[in-house]
Amino acid sequence: MRFFPHTESDIRAMLDTIGARGLDDLIAHVPASLRASAAINLAPGKNEAEIVAELGSLAARNTGASAFASFLGFGAYRHHVPAAVRAITARAEFATSYTPYQPEASQGTTEAIFEFQTMITQLTGLEVANASMYDGASATAEAVLMAHRVAPKRKRVALARALWPDYRDTVRTYLSALEHLELVEVPFDPQSGATDLAALERIADDRLLCSVIGYPNAFGIVEPLGEAAALTRRAGAIAIAVTAEPLALGLLKSPGELGADIAVGEGQSFGLAPQFGGPGVGFMAARMAHLRQMPGRLVGETHDRFGRRAWCLTLATREQHIRRERATSNICTNHSLCALAATVYLAMMGRRGLRELASRNVELAHRAAATLASAGICARFGAPFFNEFVVNAGDAAAALARAERATILAGLALDSYWPELGGALLVSVTEMNTQSEFDRLAGALAGVN
Amino acid sequence: MRFFPHTESDIRAMLDTIGARGLDDLIAHVPASLRASAAINLAPGKNEAEIVAELGSLAARNTGASAFASFLGFGAYRHHVPAAVRAITARAEFATSYTPYQPEASQGTTEAIFEFQTMITQLTGLEVANASMYDGASATAEAVLMAHRVAPKRKRVALARALWPDYRDTVRTYLSALEHLELVEVPFDPQSGATDLAALERIADDRLLCSVIGYPNAFGIVEPLGEAAALTRRAGAIAIAVTAEPLALGLLKSPGELGADIAVGEGQSFGLAPQFGGPGVGFMAARMAHLRQMPGRLVGETHDRFGRRAWCLTLATREQHIRRERATSNICTNHSLCALAATVYLAMMGRRGLRELASRNVELAHRAAATLASAGICARFGAPFFNEFVVNAGDAAAALARAERATILAGLALDSYWPELGGALLVSVTEMNTQSEFDRLAGALAGVN
C-alpha cells in the first residue's frame, strides 16, 4: 500500500527487536473472540486514478454546485475566494500541524491566530476574540453558556425568532441539560421583519440572562441591535449579537459599538467555499471583563529567552485539558485552518476592500430587489437589509420549480421554518450574481418565460 | 492594482529621494515621439472573479479535453498524474526561484536536479544526463549538434523516417544554418513499421555523422535499436536514440545497454499533463567521454566550507553566459520545474511501480489491438509495439468522424504526415483507457453502432 513504508525486512527486524514472531503476536492479548470477528468487509484499496474516477462521478452528480444561477444564502454565502487563500491553506506546514502546544515549532500558526483574533475584535468592536469555534451555531450556544457563567443566577434566555432555525436548535440542544434555564422566543414584527423590541422589553427584567439577536438576522434584515442591546443591558443582562454573514461587519456599525457584550458568528463568508455546509469557522468576541469565562483557545503575545517577540497558547486554565469537568467548554480541536483561511482572506480584502465588497453586496441586493419588484415580486418586509431579502412568491414551491427549470436556484421557501411566512422566499445576492441573473430570476418567479 | 504596493505617500517619498517631480520625469529621457505613441490599447484590469469567468469559459470550450474517450498519443501521452506532483511543483520555493546561481540559496532545486540527472542515467543506461532541455524535439536537434561537435569532420545525418514529423522538422530547422551538413532520411519497412536497417547500412560509412532512431518510434514500434546502434558505431558514427514515450524505458532495454551514444527524449509522460503540447521537458543523456560537448546545465556534487555535502551548477564553461558565441548551445532558461515534476513522479512510481505501469500499458494496448482486430480493424505493422499501434481504418477521416459522434477521439490519421500510409490510424492506449472504451472504439471504427 503506497502509504506504508514497511518492507518485509523492516517488519522482520522490528519484530525481532520486540521479540515477536509475527504481527499477530502483538495483538494476541486482545480477546480472541473480538479478533475473530474484526475483519472489515470493505472493497480492497484503490489507486489514485480509481478514486478520482469514483469521487469525481459523485461530485459530477451535484449539479446544483455549478450548473445553476444561485440565490441561496441563509447562513452560507457564495463569495469569490481568492486563489491566495487556497495557496496558503494548502501549505503542508499549516495543514499537517496540530494545536500549537509547542510554540517554538508553531509560530506560523500562533502568529496567524493572533492576527485572526485581532481582526475579529476590529470587526466586532470588542476587546477579545478567541482562536475559533466550530461554526456560528455552536458558537452561539457557547455564547449563551458563557453568559450563564457570567450571570449564573439568571434563568431566562431570550432568543430572537428571526434567528436561523439551525442556530436556535443548536442553542436548545446545548442547553438541554441545563434544565433550570428557560428559552423564550422573541417574535419579529411581521411588517418590518425586525425583532419586536416591545416584546423584548416585556421580558427584560432581572430574570433575563441574555438576549440573542441576529445581526443581520435570518431574513437579511439589519436588526436594531443598539436598542436591543440597550434594553438587555438595562435589565442587567448580556447582549449577544449573532452574525452569519460577517461581510456585513465590514460596513455596518460593529456590535461592540452598538452595545453588544458578546459577538459570535460564522466566518464562512471569509474565504471558505460553501462545501455543502462545512467546515466553516465560528468566531466569538467579548469584553475583557468576561475573559475568564470565555470558551476556546486563546493565543497571546510573549517572548523567548532572548526577549524576542513570540506567540503561544495562553490562559489554558479555562480549558478541558487542565480544568477537566470544570472547564469553560469541552472544545479541543477547533477550526484553526478555517480561521487561517479567514485571516488570509481578510488580509487580502483589507481595510478598504472589505468595505467596498460589503457595499457592492448591498447595492446588488437592492438592485435585485428592485428588479423583482418591477416584475411584481414584492419584498415581504420593510426594514433595511444587507444582501438577502424576503419576497412574496405566491406559491413558493411552484415558483422554485419554475426557476429550477430555468436553471436558477431562486432561493429558499421559508414556510417550513416559519409557518406564518407562507409564500415567502429568501433571496440571497452576492458579488457573484449579475443583473442578467436578476432579470432571469424575475422572469422565472413572475412566471413570464 | 492589487499587485502594486505603492501608496501615494510611498511614491512621493521615493520621488523626493530621487529628486524627481513625478513618475514621468523618470522616463523624460525616452524620446518623446516614442512615449507619445506608447499607450497600450487593452481593456482595463480585471479582478480575480472576472478572470476566472473569462478564462473558465474558454477552458470550457475545449470539449476535447474531457468529454471524450481518447486514444490520442503521437508524442504526448495521457497518464495519471499523482496529486503529489501538483502539490510539490506548486511549492512557492520551487516555483518562484530561478536558475540556481547561488547554491547556498538553492539546495532544494539543485539536489532535485541531481536526482533527475541520476534517474535519467538509470533509465537510459548512460553515464551523464543534463538538467533538462525544452522538449523532446529540440533535445533531438541539440543531440545532433552535439554529435557534430564530437565528430566535426562528418557531414551526413541519418534521420529515421519513422521519427515524429515535429522532431524531424525541428532538427531540420536547427541545422538549417549548417549548410555543409546533409540530412538523409532512413525509410521504414512497410511491413514491420520498423526502420529499414539495410537502408541504414547502405549509408553507414565514414561520411555518416550520426543516426537518429525513435525508441519506440512514431508508430509505437520498438525499433531494433541494438542493430541500428551497432551499424552506426561500426561506421564510427554516433548513435542517437529518441524516446517520446519515456515510460517505455521502465520496461525496455535501455538505449545505453543497446549501444546508443546519446539518448534524448520527451519527459511529459512523467507527471506532466498534456497542456495542449507544452510545457513538457526534454532530457538528454550521453557517455562521460562526450561530457564537454553536452549542451545545457549540469548539477554536480560538492561541499561547503565545513565539508558538508552540497550541490551546485557546474561545468558552466560550456555555456552561453561564459563561452558566449562558442558555447555548446544557446539554451539558458530550461524546463527545470517540469524536470522537478518528473523527479517527483519517478520517485512516486519507483523501481517496481514504473515497470508495472509500463507493463500495464503494453498489456492494455495489446488487448485494445486484439479487440479491434476481432472487429476487423487490423494492425498495419508487424513489429512489436509498446502502447501505440497503427491500424487500417479504411477511410480514416470517415472513421474518425464516426468515432467523434460516439464521443471517442479514435486517434490520429497518419496520411498527412506519411502519404504512403493512407487509411492508417495511430491508436494510443494508456492505463487511463478501459476495455469498455476498446469495445466502443471497435464499434465506432467498424461502423457497427
Next chain:
Amino acid sequence: MVGERKMATAGKIAREVEQMQTPPVAPEAPAAADVRSVPLLFEESAAGRSGADIIARTAGDRDAAAILGAALCRDDIPGFPELSEPQVMRHFLRLSQLNFGQALQFYPLGSCTMKYNPVLNDEMASLTGFSALHPMTPAHLAAGALELMAWLEGALAEITGMDAVSLHPAAGAQGELAGLLMMRAYHRKRGAARHKVIIPDTAHGTNPASCTLAGFEVVVARSNRRGFLEAAEIRRLASDDVAALMVTNPNTLGIFEPEIAAIADVLHERGALLYLDGANMNALLGVAKPGHMGADIVQLNLHKTFSTPHGGGGPGAGPVAVKKHLAPFLPLPRLRQDGEAWSFDYDRPDSIGRLRGFHGNFGMLVRACSFILALGGNGLTEASRFAILAANYVRTRLEPHFPSATAEPSMHECVLTHDLEKRADVNTLDIAKRLLDFGIHPPTIYFPLVVHGALMIEPTETETRETLDTFVNAMERIYAEALSNPELVRTAPHTLWLSRVDEAHAARRPVLRWQPDKE
C-alpha cells in the same frame, strides 16, 4: 544488496545523530531570528494598499451607505490590514515556514494520530461539485453528496461494528457531547433519569468536560496498577444512578482494556450504557470492533484515524456511531433513502436535535472517504497492525532509558517515563524542547495525568523504521546529554531561529490582540 543499502542508510542516519555538533549552551541570539521573524500584518500595512480589486459600482447604483442610511454604517475599521497581494502571500508563506508539520517532520504526538495525510484527499474535497455545493441545495441536485455521506455512514458502521452512524458532530468532543445527550435522552425515555457517568482517571480532558456540559456528574474510576480498568471497580461504582461508563479503548496509556467485555456486561446488567471514546481507533482497525466489545456509543475522530489534516488545530469531524436502541436519538438531520434517492430527514421526534449548523463538516467527510477508498478493508487492517508494530518497536528500543509506564503490551502508542528529574533535574518539558533541536516534534507530554512526567508516543503506521531509529537515537542522545550537560537540555531548543518561549509571561499579562497604540 538494496536491503543492505537501506540498513546502511538507517545506520547512516543514526551516525549523523551521534555526530551532531553539540550546540553551545547559551548561544548568542542568532541574526537568523531577525531575518526569519515576520512582522504582524498590521505592522506591514500602509494606507491605501489592498490585495483586492472590487468590481466597480454599476452606474446608477446608489452607494450602500445611502441605501442603508449612514446611521447604520461604520466609517472605517481602524487598524485593519492594508497590504498588496504579494505582501499577503509573502507574509503567510514565511509564517508557514515557522511551523513544524507532520508532512515535514516526525510528529509522534500521542493520542493525536499524526499519520500521513494524502494530498489527493484535499484535491477530492476541492472538486467543484463538492466545494461549491451550497448546503441548501435541493436534494435531487446534491445527489452525489448525499450518496457519499450515506456510503461513509455505512463504512464507519462496518469498521466499528455499530448499527447506525451520524456524521453531524464537528469534532471528537462534540461527538462525545452528542453521545452523552443521547444517553440522557435514552434513560429518560425509559423513565429513569440517571445523573452520573463513570470516567477512568486516565481519561482525556474532553470526557469530563463533555459530561458536565451534558448535565452529568463525573464519578472517577481508578485504573489498577497495571494501568487498566477492572470489572470489579465498575461493579463497585455502577449504582442505579449511573448512566454510563465513558472509556477510551485502547486507553490513554495505549493499552487495550482487557476486561472491557465483562465491564460492558456489568453496565448492561445495571441498565447503564458503555460509551467508548474512539479517538484511539487507529489501534483497532481489523483488530477489534467497539460494537463487539459491548459499546453502545462510540465517537470517531476522522482527523485522527481517517487522515483528515489536523490543520494546526482543526477542522476535524467527530461522527458518532450507536447500537440500534440508541438510533432514534441520533442528531438531526438523518439521511433517508426513498428508492434510489437520498434526502435529509428532520422528522425524528426522539432525536437530541442538532449541535451545529447544516449537515456536518462535509469537506472533511470527503477526505475521509478518499482515505477509506485508498486503503480498503485490507489496508485499514494493515494500518492498525503497522501502527502497533511501530509503537512497540519504539517502546522496546527506548526501554533501557525511558521505561514504559505499564508492563502491559502497547497498542498504537506507548507511554514512557524517565528518572532524569531525580538524576539531573531535567524534566519532561526540557526533553521535549531538546527534541526540537533534532528536527522532531515532541510527543504528547504530561498526559495521561496518572503518569508522572509522561511521554506519550504515537508513531503511526506511515513512518519508516529509519525515522523511528532516528527518533530513538535522539532520545538516547538527550538522555546522555541530560546527565553530562543538563543545562544544555534545560535551555533547549538551541538550533531553531527562536529559543524557548516564556509561556508563563503570556498568561501573567495577557496581550491577546495587536493595537495601534502599542506601536
Next chain:
Amino acid sequence: MVGERKMATAGKIAREVEQMQTPPVAPEAPAAADVRSVPLLFEESAAGRSGADIIARTAGDRDAAAILGAALCRDDIPGFPELSEPQVMRHFLRLSQLNFGQALQFYPLGSCTMKYNPVLNDEMASLTGFSALHPMTPAHLAAGALELMAWLEGALAEITGMDAVSLHPAAGAQGELAGLLMMRAYHRKRGAARHKVIIPDTAHGTNPASCTLAGFEVVVARSNRRGFLEAAEIRRLASDDVAALMVTNPNTLGIFEPEIAAIADVLHERGALLYLDGANMNALLGVAKPGHMGADIVQLNLHKTFSTPHGGGGPGAGPVAVKKHLAPFLPLPRLRQDGEAWSFDYDRPDSIGRLRGFHGNFGMLVRACSFILALGGNGLTEASRFAILAANYVRTRLEPHFPSATAEPSMHECVLTHDLEKRADVNTLDIAKRLLDFGIHPPTIYFPLVVHGALMIEPTETETRETLDTFVNAMERIYAEALSNPELVRTAPHTLWLSRVDEAHAARRPVLRWQPDKE
C-alpha cells in the same frame, strides 16, 4: 497616522537590520545542518517500497515481457528509488525549504524580472479544459485554446507595436534563434545572404550563442563611455554583409538606448534589420514600443515581463514578434481564422519551420493571459513606471557606497559598482553571499561584463518601499562590515544551515549522478 505607522515599520525594519547580531567569523558547523540536510531519494530507498499502486493485471492478459519477448525487456532499473508516498512528499517538502524564492524573499536578480507571480495564474492553467487538452485534439474541440492563443498574439502585438506574433518558442533564447533564422531567410529571399550580426559588448550571452547557432558571425560593437550605443559606431560596422544589429533595450546596464531610432535608420539604409532583445520589456510597457523604435524583430520573455513563474530555471516562453515584411518567415504552425473558427496553418512556404514540438508552451501562455487580463492596459503601463521608480530609488539611496556604473538615468534596473576590492579585498561575490545572511537573494553579479564587479539590481514593481529600504540598509551594513571585519564578509553566508559552497571543487572532479557503489 497609518502613514506614520508604515514609516514606523520601515524604520523598524531598518533598525532591526542595524541591530542584527554580528555572526561569529567562523562559526562551528551548527547541528541545524544535520537536521535540515535531506538525503538523496536513493539513500532513503528500501527494497519493495513504492508510492504507486498500479491497477492489477486483468485476468487473461499476458505479461508484457511475454508479449514483447524477454529479449526486448530489461530486468530491473538498478538503484532506482523505492519510497512510500509519505517519504516522497516529506523529501520534496523538506527540499523546498532549502530554496529562496521570490514569493518568500526579495529577489532582485537583474535581467530576470523576479516580480510577483499571481497564484491565480497557476489555477487558470490547471483548469481541466486547458491542462488535460491533448495537442492533437481536432481544432473544433479545442476552440477555447486556439482563441486564447489568438488573443495573446494580438495583445503582445499591441504591447510591442509589432505586426505579427508567434507564441512558438520555448524561451527567450529560442525566440532569439527563431528571429535570427527568420532574418537569414529574409535576406536570402531578397537574394543577398548576409553573414554578420552586430552585437554590443553589453549583450547577454544568449545573443552571441544564438547567432552562432543561426550561422552568423558576431561583430562586437562597443558601447560608449556613457554606456550606450552610438549610431556612429553602427554606421562604422554596418557593412553590406551585416544582416542585423541585435540589441537589448533598455540595455543590460539598465539604460535606454537613446540613439535607437537613428541606429534603426542606419541599419535599414544598409538593408540590415534591427533585432531587439525584449527580455527587458518590463521597462517599456506603455513607455515606448519596440515597433516604434524601428525594430523588425523582438522576442519577449513571458517568464519575466509577464509573470509566469521562473520554476527554478523554467519553463518559460519566448514569443517572437515581427513587422509585416518578416511575417511570412514566422515559425510553424501559424494560427488561421476561418470565419469564427481558429485552426493551425502549416501551409507557409517561407516559414523557417518549427523549433520544438506542438504549439508552444501553452501552459505558460495561459498564465501570461491571466496576468495581462489582471493588469489591463492601465496596469501594464503602471507596472513599468513603478519598476523604474523602484530601480532609481535603490540606485539613488545606494549611490554613496555603490555608485552606478553609468551616469545615464536607469530604467527598470540599475548596475552598481564598488571599491571594496581595492579597499578591503572584498569582492562582489562576497557581498552577494553576505546578502543571504539578511534573507535577501543577491542581485545578478559580474554582468554585464563591461562593468568590473557589477551588481545588477532589478527590484521590479511589486516590492514595497519598506523592502527596498531593508535591502539598502543591508547593503550599507555590508559595506561597513567589509571595512571593519572583511573576513566576516569573505566567509559569508553564516546564518544559513549551509555555509559557502565550493563551486570550483564540483568542476574539478565532476560527480553528476548518484551511484550505488558510492554508498
